[in-house]
Amino acid sequence: MPRFCANLSFLYTELPFLDRFAAAARDGFAGVEYFFPYGHAPQDIAQRLADNGLVQVLFNAPVAGPDSAANQAAWDAGARGLACVPGREAEFQTTVRLALEYAQALQCTQLHVLAGVVPSAHAADLAAVHATYRSNLRWACAQAAAHGVQLLIEPINTRDMPGYYLTRQDQAHAILAEVGAANLHVQMDLYHCQIMEGDVTTKLRSYVPTGRVGHVQIASVPMRQEPDQGELNYPFVLAELDRLAYRGWVGCEYRPRLGAHNGATQAGLAWMQAYRKPASTIS
Ligand SMILES: O=C(O)C(=O)[C@@H](O)CO
Ligand SMILES: [Mg+2]
Secondary structure (H helix, E strand, O other), X not given: OOEEEEEOOOOOOOOOHHHHHHHXXXXXXXXXXXXXXXXXXXXHHHHHHHHHOOEEEEEEOOOOOOOHHHHHHHHHOOOOOOOOOOOOHHHHHHHHHHHHHHHHHOOOOEEEOOOOEOOHHHOOOHHHHHHHHHHHHHHHHHHHHHOOOEEEEOOOOOOOOOOEOOOXXXXXXXXXXHHOOOOEEEEEEHHHHHHHOOOHHHHHHHHHHHOOEEEEEEOOOOOOOOOOOOOOOHHHHXXXXXXXXXXXXXXXXXXXXXXXXXXXXXXXOHHHHHOOOOHHHOO
């Protein structure tokens, strides 16, 4: 049976951030994930988690510096992480340190570190980009291990994030092998995987049994809405995750098709009932 968590950067966005926790718990989610917690004090978020009996499943390291407003502004301006960016290693380290402080306060055991967009100055020197990515991840994994945290890297489609460095599952798993850290795993977002590669079931069969898929995310393709429409057959895909004995969380990272008005997320959650049936009844 999949364990769903709500992505609070996509769901319940009609509510102030701190009020989204109660809405997710009310609708039956046992865990939450989101992009960035940095606009709020960690103890305020920890309180919402405790009040609503929720697990903090994961969040992202900042994409720029330690300042929350600057991070949000950088994200809005298209920044997508620093891990692969040569020359910004010190800033990358600052972002990871801050993220690990939050992870500790939120008792969160997984942290997504965005790879970043290949800087135009390095487009012809991908070897330097790759070497930077590998050494930044090695450093970050060592820091995270000391906090009992698992780092995640996520292949993302280049239609949504043009120029993003990490785009394919095989690339991500090759990086895991190169970095050689036991606490580095792949965040397998099936929406991105379908857009970039397709053949999603075969990829699940290849990679889930390796134990290196730390997190899965879902959304319909191409609309990135509820997983009950579009070109991916989620009843089949989620039953396959059960067959493969995937034990991680499944993040609901989609935009409710009814928009961001009050009740839109809840109204769109009828799809989740189907997956509460035993997997053997889903074909
Ligand atoms: O965009 C996605 O997909 C994610 O999972 C985000 O965490 C990337 O920031
Ligand atoms: Mg994702």
